[in-house]
Amino acid sequence: MKITINQAPQYVGQEVTIGSWLLQKRGSGKLQFLQLRDGTGFMQGVVVKANDEELFNVAKGLNQETSMYVTGMIKEDERSSFGYEMEVSGIEIIQSAEGYPITPKEHGPEFLLDNRHLWLRSRKQHAVMNIRNQIIKSTYDFYFENGFKKIDSPILTSSSPEGTTELFHTKYFDEDAYLSQSGQLYAEAGAMAHGKVFTFGPTFRAEKSKTRRHLIEFWMIEPEMAFYNHEDSLVVQEQYVEYLAKNVLEHCKLDLEALGRDTTVLENIKAPFPRISYTDAIELLHEKGFDDIQWGDDFGSPHETEIANSFDKPVFIVNYPKEIKSFYMSTNPEDPRTVLCADLIAPEGYGEIIGGSERISDYDELKERIIESGLNVDAYEWYLDLRKYGSVPHSGFGLGLERAVAWFSGVQHVRETAPFPRLLNRLYP
DSSP, rough: OOOOOGGGGGGGGEEEEEEEEEEEEEEEEEEEEEEESSSSSEEEEETTTTOOHHHHHHTTTTOTTTEEEEEEEEEEOTTSSOEEEEEEEEEEEEOOOOOOOSSOOOOOHHHHHHHHHTTTSSSHHHHHHHHHHHHHHHHHHHHHTTEEOOOOOSSSESTTTTOOOSSSSEEETEEEEEEEEOOOOHHHHHHHHHHHHEEEEEOOOOOOOOOTTOSSEEEEEEEEEHHHHEHHHHHEEEEHHHHHHHHHHHOOOOHHHHHOOHHHHHHTTOOEEEEEEEEHHHHHHTTTTTTTTOOOOOOOHHHHHHHHSSSSSSSEEEEOOOOGGGGTBBBBTTTBEEESEEEEEEETEEEEEEEEEEOOOOHHHHHHHHHHHTOOOOGGGGHHEEESOOOOOOEEEEHHHHHHHHHHHOOOOOOSSSSSBBBTTBOOO
């Protein structure tokens, strides 16, 4: 009977066959321990010389990443985190791999990224991708369970939520076009039709940045909600992030263990999250000795990290200055210098995970802000229409998938959180 590794607990005491690859092996004069992987999990296969010397010699000669069908008895194994192993009685080699480049020794990041197509097979990279997959699944579950509909926004656009200075330009026949920086504007149109929607797709930023938090191509989850004010949106953000943490903890235990993740940090992700105004955050930084930043400046990574370290949970920084935020954000009635927005800052130096705001719902105010921002009004006529025909208060936010994966996984660089990351100087493989 052919099964997969993750099905092994259902077949204790039975002989089964698993299609697998050899991750690595070790042995002695009497035993060979084969570390097997099949995409669903990792399990040890034990070959006993006394049982079959010919089979033992076959196992001893196996190379890393050789593909094969392995047959044997499933047994419980309390010593392994998986809890089960196979006593191997047969090996059918499919293809014997030779000279696999990624060996158990240490390799530099550039070498590993050159071999990303193979690096994905490693235990830790497999764990990161499992966590990414769980976050994707839980995202769909959360929004569908809460009455949202998915709206697909275009990747090629004629305008941008943030302006076009950091976008990839291309030609759309005889017109100028850009790779999408965000699905937000289109999600707002969707919200006016369906009430609550979310987009989930690739976005692109032509930022010449080499920090551990930035990718050139990344995926964004962007909900938009009609009749929701800023406070309503913050509640949804808290609920969503708590939901993700709960599901990763529940469904990715072995992956978190493989990564050595301190799960107490994730267990502490429970709503409500603390809030601090931008103005108070500036004062906090001054108290901590950060004299390099003044009111009106945007925060850098060290500033966000210091603010996050002052709390034991993710923290919302609310009401940033209007001049450093996007044109579509509603003015804060309590302080017209600021807008009704928030960035959710993760602990441990992972920085901004979510950015969101209440959107301007008044036609004249939005048009004025577009002009003030130096944008082409004609390119935003359709967006302005949303304020002409049944405009309502509405809010939304965006979560960057790769940063969230890095945070939950505990990895230090977002290049490990995308299957094939696009970096400033990397378009291969």
